[in-house]
Amino acid sequence: MIFVTSNQHKFEEAKIIIPWLERYNMDLIEPQDSIELIAMYKAIYAYSKIKKPLIVEDTGLFLDALNGFPGEYSVWLYKKIGCKGILDLLKDKDNRNGVMRTVIAYIDDKGIRLFEGKLRVTISNYERGKGFGFDPILIPEGEQFTLAENPEFKFQYSHRAIAFKNLRRFLEDENRQ
Amino acid sequence: MIFVTSNQHKFEEAKIIIPWLERYNMDLIEPQDSIELIAMYKAIYAYSKIKKPLIVEDTGLFLDALNGFPGEYSVWLYKKIGCKGILDLLKDKDNRNGVMRTVIAYIDDKGIRLFEGKLRVTISNYERGKGFGFDPILIPEGEQFTLAENPEFKFQYSHRAIAFKNLRRFLEDENRQ
Numbered sequence: 496m497i498f499v500t501s502n503q504h505k506f507e508e509a510k511i512i513i514p515w516l517e518r519y520n521m522d523l524i525e526p527q528d529s530i531e532l533i534a535m536y537k538a539i540y541a542y543s544k545i546k547k548p549l550i551v552e553d554t555g556l557f558l559d560a561l562n563g564f565p566g567e568y569s570v571w572l573y574k575k576i577g578c579k580g581i582l583d584l585l586k587d588k589d590n591r592n593g594v595m596r597t598v599i600a601y602i603d604d605k606g607i608r609l610f611e612g613k614l615r616v617t618i619s620n621y622e623r624g625k626g627f628g629f630d631p632i633l634i635p636e637g638e639q640f641t642l643a644e645n646p647e648f649k650f651q652y653s654h655r656a657i658a659f660k661n662l663r664r665f666l667e668d669e670n671r672q
Numbered sequence: 673m674i675f676v677t678s679n680q681h682k683f684e685e686a687k688i689i690i691p692w693l694e695r696y697n698m699d700l701i702e703p704q705d706s707i708e709l710i711a712m713y714k715a716i717y718a719y720s721k722i723k724k725p726l727i728v729e730d731t732g733l734f735l736d737a738l739n740g741f742p743g744e745y746s747v748w749l750y751k752k753i754g755c756k757g758i759l760d761l762l763k764d765k766d767n768r769n770g771v772m773r774t775v776i777a778y779i780d781d782k783g784i785r786l787f788e789g790k791l792r793v794t795i796s797n798y799e800r801g802k803g804f805g806f807d808p809i810l811i812p813e814g815e816q817f818t819l820a821e822n823p824e825f826k827f828q829y830s831h832r833a834i835a836f837k838n839l840r841r842f843l844e845d846e847n848r849q
Contacts, residue, residue: 511827519722528720535716535784543705545696606777606784607712650688 530555530567530598535607538600548603550662554655556629558593558618560585569629578622578632591618595633595654599662610665612657707732707744707775712784715777725780727839731832733806735770735795737762746806755799755809768795772810772831776839787842789834 503518530553537551555569561584565572572580585591592615599610615636622631626643633642635652642649650656680695707730714728732746738761742749749757762768769792776787792813799808803820810819812829819826827833 511833519718519726531781532716532720535712539709539712539716541696543709549696600783604708604786606786608783609781656688 528567530596531600531609533567534598534600534609538602538607542602548601550599550601552597552599552655552658554595554597556581556593556595556616556633558585560588560590560592573628578629581618581629581632582621585618592616592636593618595629597655597658599658601662601665608665610658610661612654612659612661614652614654614657705744707773708777708786710744711775711777711786715779715784719779725778727776727778729774729776729832729835731772731774733758733770733772733793733810735762737765737767737769750805755806758795758806758809759798762795769793769813770795772806774832774835776835778839778842785842787835787838789831789836789838791829791831791834 534551534553537553538549541549541551553567555566557563557566558581564584565581576583595614595616597612601608601610614633616633617636619632619634619641622643623641624631624643624645626641626646626649630643630649631641634640635642635648638645638648640648642653711728711730714730715726718726718728730744732743734740734743735758741761742758753760772791772793774789778785778787791810793810794813796809796811796818799820800818801808801820801822803818803823803826807819807826811817812819812825815822815825817825819830
């Protein structure tokens with residue numbers, strides 16, 4: 496277990512209680528990083544304003560042929576160049592596979608819990624169906640239709656649906672509603 | 673349960689899975705707030721660099737007569753004006769009581785968990801004993817000596833000791849070391 500602190504005194508006190516602690520000396524400021532971390536940042540900011548248990552989520556499309564791009568930049572890319580941008584980027588690629596990932600951050604006075612949902616997808620050759628975000632070009636692995644063409648599938652089995660099901664199970668177990 | 677998002681689509685999808693969700697529309701940036709939130713921010717930043725389970729902590733002295741001051745500014749106040757600053761601030765106050773609070777943020781790939789320790793204290797009239805931080809002026813409620821004079825007490829029963837004991841119990845339960 497690592498204790499991050501620039502304060503040797505605090506570390507020594509802590510080590511009395513937890514002898515296997517290791518110190519990592521670092522001044523702490525702010526990052527730009529994975530969707531998990533972005534979700535956690537957003538959760539904390541929201542909680543600082545709202546002061547009640549809440550969740551936030553972050554979702555990204557991670558393409559195999561593009562080294563995981565656009566990933567945490569998916570929203571930004573979508574706003575600028577839309578589904579067409581993805582189709583253009585894959586124009587000369589054989590591998591059109593990737594994964595959609597949703598991370599939910601639940602925050603309350605005990606901290607933050609993350610819930611994830613993933614969906615393996617193939618990018619279609621053109622936009623099919625009207626839908627939100629990348630849905631018109633996302634074909635779930637083993638399926639024939641895009642998420643935009645098959646919303647029933649989407650609402651039950653997509654990356655976001657899975658993440659929220661995981662959260663729901665947690666809330667029910669803990670009797671939090 | 674509140675879902676913080678500026679995106680109506682995502683909210684509608686989420687609500688299919690968790691019907692009792694409520695939407696809170698907000699653009700998310702960064703706060704300056706309680707020691708819990710500071711601890712969570714620091715934890716996330718550290719985790720983004722280190723990528724291994726870790727903890728950070730934040731501690732504050734919250735004085736009854738000063739509306740909780742210096743609280744989350746305790747480190748900053750201590751660095752500038754030390755124990756003497758607190759003694760000066762309380763010079764004409766009858767109520768010299770307050771609470772020391774430590775919050776530990778534990779972060780791993782599941783999120784963040786907070787562990788707290790509190791100690792009710794009375795501020796002594798002058799510095800007694802050599803010690804770290806405010807220890808020379810902190811007399812635990814019902815005790816006679818300052819934490820600086822009585823380190824044995826401090827290491828077992830102080831705000832920080834309590835917080836780390838809570839963390840330890842968690843780590844042992846979960847078999848995390």
